[in-house]
Structure formats: structure tokens, C-alpha cells
Amino acid sequence: MKYSVFSVMAHDKTPEELIPMLKEVGYHAVEWRFKETPEEVRQEPTSFWRNNYCTIDPDISDQEIEEIKKMSEQYGIKTLSITPYLQDNIKDTEKVLAVAQKFNASFIRLGVPKYDRNEDFNQLFKNAKEYLKQAEKLCKQYGVKGLIETHHNTIVASASAAIRLLDGLDPQHVGVLYDPGNMVHEGYENHLLGLQLLGDYVAHVHMKNAAWVIDDSTKSDEVNWHVNWESIEKGIVNWDQVIKDLSTVGYDGYIGIEDFSQVDDTKNTLIHNFNWLQKWTENI
Template sequence: MKFSVFTVMTPELTPEELVAALKEYGYDGVEWRMKDVPESAVKEAPSFWGNNRCSIGESASDWELGRIREWTRQRGLSVVGVTPYLTAGDLEGTERVMRVAKKLGARQIRVGVPWYGPGAKYDELFSQGVEYLRGVEALSGKYAVKGLVETHHGTIAPSVGLAYRLVDGLDPDRVGVLLDPGNMVHEGYEAYRMGMELLGPYLAHVHVKNACWVRRDGGKSWHVSWCSLADGIVDWKRVLADLKSVGYNGYLCFEDFSDVQPSRVVLKQNIEYLRSLL
């Protein structure tokens, strides 16, 4: 298995600073966040979803993309993927991201999944999701870039089983699943190995982070909080053993939201921790 970083977790670093750090700490690749920084946030302190300096703009020029690709190649790193924030059904936006991925040399992107909330009807959202993924499958054939459905709380794919239901019957060379055990602390937990066995060839990528349940409102209720890899509910030693058991040899991509130490410290500590477990 190889190590990469999703750049959402390093908001205070520039792309050039990040790839230098990844080379120094022994990473193999990088997964670029694709999102415009809101104009209102540019002067704010760096943050994951606000002034994230390690993002690719949605309207990045070919020159900008070329610089990022060159910085990455010079450090001997692979561009693992491009991760935008697409809406399910937005095939025009999906194609735009696939074109960016192609220019960067990436082989996969994260695609949209319908959100589930009050007033939603699962059957309708499922039909919309499947129709969209059929379009993603066709675009993947055109650009040779795979579309990934992420297991994510709040969507109709919070668990591996429900993500599998969305992709079942589609070409696993064109559409796959991004397994995120950290998200499954919020919602969607299943036995890890069982889910991996269910996915089979659809298991395409893994995000690495952790979370825990904590009390709030004076101890009257619970909510999920992001935490360091070693301190959360996800047993990463178990997850890694299960990944080995099903023959997974792809990327382990860090997406740490613990926000307790500077990014460079977290980058170094995370890869050392996972290596110790392996």
C-alpha cells in the first residue's frame, strides 16, 4: 500500500510547500482539493473549508495546472486524484473536473452523491444517483478517469452496503467506491472486512482519518468530533489488516481534521503511525 494526502487537510501550505513536505516525509502521492477560496475568506486565517491555500481553483488555467503537475513530478510524487465538491447530476461539472484530472495526470475524481435529509425520499434520490453515475461511467470511458462514490454521512451512501447499491452493475474500471472509515463513525458503520469483500473490484481508494463521540449540552447529548488517528473510534490496525486480507494495494490517503497541530507535524506523525501499524 502507498501513502498520499488529500490537500484539504493542509490549508496553511501552498501546493509547492506541500509537495516538498510530502517528499521529505516519504509520501508517494497527492490528492488535490479542487475548490475556489471564497473572496470573503481570502484574508482570514487558513482553514479546511475557508481560506484553504492548498486548493486548485475551479477555473485554474492550463498554466497553473501545468505548474502543479511539474512541482509534483519533480518531487517524484504521483497525482492520485482530484477531489471536488460536485452535486449529483452535474455531468457538466463532472466532465470539467475530469478534464482537469487528465491534465494533472490523475486517474480518479470524487463524484457527487445525493444528500439525504428532512423531506427526502430515498427511492427518488437513489434513482437520481444511479442515472448520474451512468453518465459518469460514460465520461470515464471518454477521459480514462474513474469516478468515485465516497462513503459519507448525510448522503444516501453513508455505508459500504449503500454505496455498493449505487455502483452495482456499473463498470468497476470506470466507477468505484472511496472507503472512508472515519466518516462511518458519524453514520454507516459496518464490519470493515465484510464491506471490503462486498465491494470487490469497486474498492478503489481509502481515506484515512479518525473521529470520536463526545458529550455536549452538559452531557445531555452526543456528537462526533474529529480527532487524531490514534485516539478515535476507527481501529486502523484492524482496517489495515482487513485491507491486506482482501488484497488491496492502492493508496491510503490521509484526510486528518484533528486540527491540534500544524500540518507539517501532522504529516510526519501520521505516516509514521500508519507505518508502525503496517
């Protein structure tokens, strides 16, 4: 297995700062966060999901793409994915695919509907299925695979939900970004079962961890819970077992670090995760 990093976790580093850092630590590839940053947000402190320095702007020029590609090639870091925050908009999807093709990226992340109880699941599913049929054709055209992510608060929180949505589509062109850390929030199924169920659709894996904790704001006899992000070795996901399960199904792709624990600074977090990855993959 090979190791990548989703740049969302390196919010205080620019792409030019992250690339040599990945090489120094030992990673093989990068997944670029792809999102516009409004001018008013740029005045804020850096953060994962708002003023994130390690983000590719959708308006990036061809010259800027070539500069990042040249630097990545210099350090031997593959651009694995261009990772946007798409909805089911096929025009926006094609724009991302065009940029991904210029980067020689393997993947983009496709859009799936959020689920918040305000819209009927069945209609959301129908719309998403139609979108994915169109996206599949574009992914084939551009030579970049489109992935849906197992993610809480969406209609594909679990492996079972993901395989139902992708049923009938070609796994050469669309697949699943399997994320056990997200499935702590919702969507948990035995990981080996889920990987066997998904089969050839498993294209990439994200590694992070989380745990349920009691909400301190509870002021009654009821107990409320929420999820906190944790270090990869301290959350609910047993990553040693997940990596063994990945090996069991013959997965030999990338494991992408996406650590939101904020236990340490960016570089030390990259080192910490790399060391744990090495330990666990040595056991398979």
C-alpha cells in the first residue's frame, strides 16, 4: 500500500510548503483540496474548512498548474486527487475533471446529496443516480475516475448505501472513497463486510479517527453525545484491523491521511500518522 495526504489537514501550509514536507516524511502522493476562498474568509485565522492555505482555487491558471506539477515531479509526489465539494451539478463536475486531467490526477470526488431530514431520501437518491450516470460518461471521457465518499450526513453514509447508489455503473470510471472515520458518526458496518460488498468499487481509502463523547452541555437527566476527532490510534476505528481487512480483499491502492485531531502541528501530525501507518502495514 502507498500513502497519501489530503491537503485539507495542512491548512496552515501552502502547496509549495507541503510538497517538500511530504517527501521528507515519506509520503507518496497528495490529494488537493479544491475550493474557492472568499476574500472575507482570507482575513480569518487558518482552518480546515474555511481559510485553508493548502487549497487549489477553481480559477487556477494553466501556468499555476504547471508550476505545481513541476514541483511535485521534482519531489516525486504524485497528484492523486483533485477533491472538491461538489453538489449534483454536472457542469461543475466537468470543470473539476478538466483541472484534474491537467494535473494527471487519478481521481476526483463526486457530489452526493446531504441528508438532513428536510427532503425525502427517495427523491434525493433518484436525483443522485441520474447525476452519477452523467458523471460516469464524463469520467470516461476525461480519463479520471469519480469517487463518492462514505460520509455522515449524506445519503451514502455506509458501504451498503454506496453500493446501492453505484449499482449498474462501471467501476472503471466511478468508485468509492472508503472512509471508516466518517462512519464513526454514522454508517458503521463491519469493515471487511463492507469492503467485500463494495468489491471493485473500492478505489481509495481515507484514514482518520473519531470517538463518541458525552456532551458536557447536557443539563437534564438525559445524556447527549457528540463525535470528536481523535488521533488515528485513539479513536473508535481499529485501524490495525481495517488495514488487515484491506489486505484480505486485495486492496493495494493508497491510504490517504486526513487527520483533524489538532493534537500537534501539521508536520508532527504527518510524521505521527506516517509512523502508525508503517507499523500497521508491516503486520499484514
